[in-house]
Amino acid sequence: MRINVFAVFLLIALIEPSLFGAIPTNPPGQGTELPASKFYSNFDTSACHYRADEFEFISETSLKLVWTSTCDYVHPFQGHVTSKFGKRRRRMHYGTDIDLETGDKVQVAFEGIVRYAKYNKSYGNLVVVRHPNGLETYYAHLSAIEVKSGDYLQAGDVVGLGGNTGHSFGSHLHFEARFLGMPIDPVLLIDFDKMTLRYTDIILKKRKDRLVVENAARFHQVQAGEDIHSIARMYNVSVSDVSRLNHISPEDPILIDSRIRYQ
Numbered sequence: 001m002r003i004n005v006f007a008v009f010l011l012i013a014l015i016e017p018s019l020f021g022a023i024p025t026n027p028p029g030q031g032t033e034l035p036a037s038k039f040y041s042n043f044d045t046s047a048c049h050y051r052a053d054e055f056e057f058i059s060e061t062s063l064k065l066v067w068t069s070t071c072d073y074v075h076p077f078q079g080h081v082t083s084k085f086g087k088r089r090r091r092m093h094y095g096t097d098i099d100l101e102t103g104d105k106v107q108v109a110f111e112g113i114v115r116y117a118k119y120n121k122s123y124g125n126l127v128v129v130r131h132p133n134g135l136e137t138y139y140a141h142l143s144a145i146e147v148k149s150g151d152y153l154q155a156g157d158v159v160g161l162g163g164n165t166g167h168s169f170g171s172h173l174h175f176e177a178r179f180l181g182m183p184i185d186p187v188l189l190i191d192f193d194k195m196t197l198r199y200t201d202i203i204l205k206k207r208k209d210r211l212v213v214e215n216a217a218r219f220h221q222v223q224a225g226e227d228i229h230s231i232a233r234m235y236n237v238s239v240s241d242v243s244r245l246n247h248i249s250p251e252d253p254i255l256i257d258s259r260i261r262y263q
């Protein structure tokens with residue numbers, strides 16, 4: 001179910017202005033009704049990326065990803081990953097691409113409020129949702145947007161239909177996760193094969209141009225096709241550090257599902 005919180009707020013204010021003293025004049029984001037206002041100084045519906053002030057991010061931030069049950073997370077689209085986060089030719093690719101057909105329904109991963117819902121030159125039709133823990137998730141290249149700024153969404157609500165708009169070659173969903181505007185490799189949060197979250201509680205740490213994700217134990221569960229080099233790349237740490245922490249050599253094979261300490 002979707003409820004536009006702005007509309008509800010305005011309606012109540014119009015029916016019973018004495019409850020509010022006056023119709024609120026605060027711009028969105030400065031009220032207490034919006035998610036994660038302790039982290040964010042505004043709720044900008046016109047710029048897709050939040051621009052954080054330098055002092056806004058503390059070097060480590062703990063977040064809860066799941067509150068009550070596994071229903072807190074819904075995989076945005078059940079398709080294969082076609083492109084990962086990382087350097088692509090000369091540009092950085094700040095998301096995970098999932099294959100889909102134009103018209104397929106795309107679902108929001110967590111509950112939250114739609115911050116941005118419109119066309120953008122590179123993202124095409126883009127929906128950005130801010131979640132109660134401060135994460136923001138992006139759903140790009142949509143053929144149709146089915147929500148608007150201010151809409152409250154529960155995990156699994158449809159944000160739009162998959163497509164090929166903006167800077168895109170072939171229908172796919174470009175899924176992005178950010179915190180205070182800084183990108184996070186979605187693979188660190190989500191197991192795209194199992195379509196589930198990796199952790200219930202995470203620590204975000206700033207590392208160069210991005211945030212990396214840790215669970216308390218600082219271990220990575222090995223997936224098929226991974227080796228020490230790919231794991232080191234994923235967490236932006238050196239191969240020699242990973243080798244040393246696990247008492248293995250960089251070329252040693254590692255077993256699927258084994259746990260590799262990366263920090």
Ligand SMILES: [Zn+2]
Pocket residue numbers: 083093095096097173174175
């Ligand atoms: Zn992409």
